[in-house]
Amino acid sequence: MKNILSVLLLCSGLTYAQQKDYPIKPVAFTDVKLTDQFWSKRIETNRTVTIPASFARCENTGRVKNFEMAAVQKGKFCTKFPFDDTDIYKTIEGASYSMAVHPDPKLDKYVDSLITIVGKAQEPDGYLYTARTIDPLHPQSWAGPERWVKENELSHELYNSGHMFEAASAHYMATGKRNFLNIALKNADLLVETFGPDKRHVAPGHEIVEMGLVRLYRITGKQDYLNLAKFFIDERGHRSYDKSSKDEWKNGMYWQDNEPVTAQDEAEGHAVRAMYLYSGIADVAALTGDKEYIEAIDRIWNNMVGKKIYVQGGIGAVPNGERFGDDYELPNTTAYNETCAAIGNVFWNQRMFLLHGDAKYVDLLEKVLYNGLISGVGLDGKSFFYTNAMQVTNGSTYHDLEKGRSGWFECSCCPTNMARFLPSLSGYVYAQKANDLYVNLFVSSTANLQMHNHPVQITQQNGYPWNGLLNFTVQPQSADRFNIRIRIPGWAQNEAIPSSLYHFQDKSNASYTISINGKPAKYHLENGYAVLNRTWVKGDRIQVNLPMPVRKVDANPVLTVNAGKVALQRGPVMYCAEWKDNGGNVSNLELPASATFKPQYNAALLNGVMVLKGQALQKDTTATQAKPQLLTAIPYYAWANRGEGEMQVWFPEVSNAAK
Known part of the structure; x- marks a missing residue:
């Protein structure tokens, strides 16, 4: 139980000695007890609603039956x-993560x-x-x-194996039982x-087995x-594709297979596949010390954050293939932004x-987490978005998911992915390296950890993300x-995202403050962190105040789709306007340049x-002048929990003269 994060999020306490690994280790989620109102409710809903609903749907949709039929090799x-x-695996x-703490x-x-x-259902040689x-x-036609x-x-044979390995590892570390782990190891040995090099060669079509x-x-x-x-990673870029084709399926980009990974410098192809590949590369790089791997994912990260991400952290703009588009191809009306x-x-x-x-990296993680990720699950815990739209207008039907949340999908990867992610959220709060304790996320909690082989408890109390x-x-x-x-978030230092893709319209003069035991603290900034070095004693109190003014966000001019428009942000949270609060329509709203919120x-x-x-101003085609209207904006993650209707993130901004 104590070392569950060694499997889940790369923690220490492994069962054998390793010469290389990540230089920084996260504090295990089992060692961070949440008291946070924002996250605790969601994780409890996941435990009591989402996980049971997912299991029930696996049963009533035939997913469990498939395994039962495979066991007797009879049926369809x-x-x-x-x-x-x-x-089922996810x-x-x-459920394993949940049982580890509950x-x-x-x-x-x-x-x-x-x-x-x-x-x-597993065959004698381990095939599953x-x-x-x-x-x-x-067999099924894709097989x-x-x-x-x-x-x-x-x-997706290896994709299935990868998710099974992750689930079996989590189950073993949470329960100590080997029943699932033994199944996974038998399958893994078959893959070996x-x-x-001297056997079958393949670049997995959907990564995660790595x-x-x-x-x-x-x-x-x-x-x-x-x-x-490592072999599966190195196999990429060696198949015969038509490199001159602009079709991502024909040139290999869809599978991140057009070039060896060490030659890639652009986030490309199916966005979920890409994220799992880049995560796998990071894992292998940490364990092998492969510098070329690290250089590659550094380049790819810069490309994604600088040219291929939406303002609320969504990625994968193109519906056709659930994939990244070209640089700066970020349309609002057809944004895909898969939850996975x-x-x-x-x-x-x-x-x-x-x-x-x-x-x-944590700044970007936080932006995704509080916006384009949790938008994927409804507040009821049993309704979901597969994609996360940026704009919905009356009559828009570019994909069915804009019509409202769904309880399940034929391809239901997103609901079950959410079920496995949320219970381990507390493992992202703290991390350690030698003499350093990193505070990454601001979540009310009590953490028990070791510094210099001595116990240390740290307690957070806050009203984040509403209060800084x-x-x-x-x-x-x-x-x-x-x-x-x-961590001093980028948004508290006048940075909307760690690139030039989006920026705050005006610089805020409100600055953060840090005190220790009621007195101004001595610290220096390093890599986005306020470093507090002192001899800590029982009861030391740190207070950080991060002002949260409402900020208007502009897009880089190269994003012409957002020219003359602004988005709204407060703290880490992006906002949208929804029909329910704004007279039934939001696509007819403009913001005066002088508008304050x-x-x-x-x-x-x-x-x-x-x-x-x-x-705001309400446009009316039958009137000669726009009418004043009070605009109410809600957090982006919370939209579509009160029925179907219009939603908008980017608002046209008009000069006071136009008003």
Whole structure:
């Protein structure tokens, strides 16, 4: 239980010695007890609603039945996609994380029953893929006539394995049981026997097996697993594609397979695949010391953050292929922004921070987390967005998901991905390196950790993200000198995003302050952190005040789609206007250049939110002059929880003369 994050988020306390690893280690989520009102409610809803609903839907949609039929090799694959197996794996993973901090004997027993069903579907040599095993002579159409022959494209055989490895690792570390782990190891050993330099060659069509193999390596110390993860990464860029074609499927970009990864410098292709690949590269780089890998993902990160990300942290702009577009191709009316891509973006940015120790990665992680990620699940915990729109107008139907949230999808990767992500959220709050304790996220909690092999407790109390007054109490077992590095968010330093893609319209004169025991603190800024170095004693109190004025955000002029428009941000939260609060329509609203906005907390609205109120103008084609109208903006993540209607993030801004 204590070392669960060694598998989940690359923590220390491994079962064998490693010579290389991430220089920074996150504090295990099991060692950070949340008291936070914002996140605790969501995680409890995930435990009591989302996870049970996901299991129920796996049963009533036939996903469990596929495993039962595979066990007897009789029947017909009864769902649509060959990767439907992973919805069971991901929900087991989320349930395992949940049980690690909230023991649940009934859930534990149910998960074991599912693992038994999964195990019976595994073939004697370790192969586990219901889309073929049910009827090997007539497999699902994406699977191909034989094992692995379509793995580089559509079969998702290795994708299924990767999610199974992640789920089995989490289950083992949470429960100590080997029932699922043994299934995963048997499958992983089959992959080692099948793929390699002198064996079958393939670049996995949908990455994640690389991350999963690293998790198994961390548990077992079996070098073959790490070697295979690296082999799969190095296989990219060696297939025969039509490099002159602009079709991403024909030139290999869709699968991030057009060039060797060490030659890539652009976020490309299917956005979820990309995030899992870049995360896997970071894992392998940390464990092998491969500098070319790190240089590649550094270049790709700069490209994504500088040219291919939406203002609320969404990525994957193009619906056709759920993929990145060209540089600066970020349309609002057809934005795709898959929820799984947002989750993958958090995975990748956490790893980039662990490699480099720079707060800019956590700044981006926070932007994604509070906006384009949690927008993917409704406040009820059982309604979801597969994609996360930037603009909805009456009559817009470019994809069905704009019409409202759904309880499930034929391709239901996003709901089950959310179920596995949320329970481990507290593992992103703190991190450590030698003499440094990093405070990355501002979440009310109590953490118990070790500095210099001595216990230290640190307690956060705040009203984040609505209030920037942050209080920390440090309780070392005995007086000890070390650094506490508190992230000073980019938004508190007049930076909207760690690139020039978006910027605040005006600089704020409100500056943050830091005190220790009521007196101004001595500190220096380093890589986005306020470094507090002192001998800490029991009861030391740190207070950080991050002012949260409402900021207008402008886009870089190269984003012509947002020319003359502004977005609204307060603290880490991006805002939108929704039909429900604004007379039924928002697409006819403009903001005067002089408009100011006042934040007001409304405990009765959308489970408690800070809304913004300010003066807007309502355009009317039948009138000669726009009419004044009070605009109410809500956090972007909270939209579409009160029915269907218009929503807008970017607002046309008009001069006072035009008013």
